Every structure is written in C-alpha cells, then in structure tokens.
Amino acid sequence: MSENPVAGRVVLIAGATSASGLAAARALAEAGARVVAVGRDEDRLAELAQAVPGIRVEVADLTDEAAVHALHDRVGAVDGVLHLVGGWRGGGGLAGQSEADYRFLELSFTALRVVSREFDADLRAAGRARLAIVSSTAVDKPLAGGANYAAVKAASEAWTRAVAQGFAKAARDAGAPLTAAATVFRVKSLEGLEAELAARFTALWAEDAASVNGTIIPL
Known part of the structure; x- marks a missing residue:
C-alpha cells in the first residue's frame, strides 16, 4: 500500500461551505487529494477556494438528479x-415538528441518495474508495423536539x-477483495470537532476497507 493512500484521490465534499467543509478541504488537500468542493452558494465557494488554494469548487443543487449528473460529467x-x-430545525415538542421543517431537513437525505447513486x-471501481456521512447521537436517543431531525439522520x-452492503456484495460477486467502504460518523454536535472529523475522514484511506465498511464511528 502507498505510504500516502490519499495522494491523488479525487474526493468530493458535498455541502462544502461550512466550517466542517473548510476543515475537510484543507486536510484532504494537505494530504495530496484532489478536492472537489460542491455547494449552492457561489460566493461562499469562492471564499473556500481562496482559503484552500488548489481545490476545485463546483456550484450544484445536490438534490437535483440532472444537476448531479451534469456535475459528474464535469468532474469525472x-x-x-x-x-x-x-x-x-427543531424544538416545540412533537407538536412543534412542522412539515416545513421536515421538508427542509429531508433535503440532506435527498442529496445523499442522489449523490451516492450517481457516483x-x-x-x-476505484482501487480504494471511501464514502462517509455525518450523523447524530439523536438517532439512538431521539427527543420529541428533534423528531424530524432524528428521523432524517x-x-x-x-x-x-x-451503500456499504452494496460495496461488499459487489466485491463478493466479483470474487475480489473489498476496496470501497461507506462509514457513518456520529456526533452530538460538530461544533469544535471540525478538525477531528476532517482528520478521521482522511485517515479512512489508511484503514482496511472491511474494517470500516458499514461501521458507525463516534466523534
């Protein structure tokens, strides 16, 4: 295995215009990855590109299948x-869980489905690939005031x-070793953990795929 398994890898950060996106883009770029940062806000993406020179930024609505397909055509x-x-969005007990709030939160799940299907x-096919999401401890301990959020997570x-099971099945059917892994990072809050998330995601490439595929990693 290469001493630096991330070097040269093309890594897409979906929803990159956040503190976590900045930390991840910086960590991956420093590790030698070719970073593609994707978001909907062109101005914030431009700021990200200035903060992390050398990364590629792309404007796209990740909930739109046609837009994500076009993104794939552009980045390869x-x-x-x-x-x-x-x-x-939350609060107000169960009665406060509005449909409008749920539909807003559901956009993140829609984007995950669209992006993961497209790529x-x-x-x-990649020699070593990793997909990861950030989830919440609310999945195990949901509160009435966060029911919408916990359900989406x-x-x-x-x-x-x-996705992880699909990776494993494809490898078994091909009689090949598993090289792709899908992982869940769970946090109570990402505030203050942005750098740790970036480092742990980058480090996934150094782990054996079978040891991290389908796992939940607490932060």
Whole structure:
C-alpha cells in the first residue's frame, strides 16, 4: 500500500461551505487529494477556494438528479465522497415538528441518495474508495423536539449502511477483495470537532476497507 493512500484521490465534499467543509478541504488537500468542493452558494465557494488554494469548487443543487449528473460529467470519476449537507430545525415538542421543517431537513437525505447513486459505480471501481456521512447521537436517543431531525439522520444512516452492503456484495460477486467502504460518523454536535472529523475522514484511506465498511464511528 502507498505510504500516502490519499495522494491523488479525487474526493468530493458535498455541502462544502461550512466550517466542517473548510476543515475537510484543507486536510484532504494537505494530504495530496484532489478536492472537489460542491455547494449552492457561489460566493461562499469562492471564499473556500481562496482559503484552500488548489481545490476545485463546483456550484450544484445536490438534490437535483440532472444537476448531479451534469456535475459528474464535469468532474469525472471520484474516489471519495464526504456528505456534509445538513442543518437543524427543531424544538416545540412533537407538536412543534412542522412539515416545513421536515421538508427542509429531508433535503440532506435527498442529496445523499442522489449523490451516492450517481457516483456509486465510480466508488466500486476505484482501487480504494471511501464514502462517509455525518450523523447524530439523536438517532439512538431521539427527543420529541428533534423528531424530524432524528428521523432524517436515521434514514441517512440506513441508506449509508445499504451503500456499504452494496460495496461488499459487489466485491463478493466479483470474487475480489473489498476496496470501497461507506462509514457513518456520529456526533452530538460538530461544533469544535471540525478538525477531528476532517482528520478521521482522511485517515479512512489508511484503514482496511472491511474494517470500516458499514461501521458507525463516534466523534
């Protein structure tokens, strides 16, 4: 295995215009990855590109299949995806869980489904590929005031584990070793953990795929 398994890898950061996106872009770029930072806000992406020279930024609506397909055409095959599309709305107990808030939160799950489907074949074909999402401890301990949020995170975890099972099945069917892995990072809050998330995601490439595929990693 290469001393630096991240060097030269094309890694897409979905929802990159956050503190976590900045930390991840910086860590991956410093490790030698070819970073593609994707978001909807052109101005914030420009700021990110200035903060981390050498990365590529792309404006795209990751909930739109046609837009993500066009993004794929522009950037080509990828070796990694870090899904940071998210947000928080909640409070007010169960009665306060509005449909509007749920639909807003659901966008992150929609983006995960669209992006992972579009780039699935790339990740399976790559010599070493990693996909990761950021989930929440609320999945195990949901509160009435955060029911919408916990439900979306639980669905996202289930989808990611399904991606992991697809990676494993494809390898078994081909009689080949598993080289792709899908992982869930769980946090109570990302505030203050941005650098740790970036480092742990980057470090996934140094781990054996079978040891991290389908796993939940607490931060």
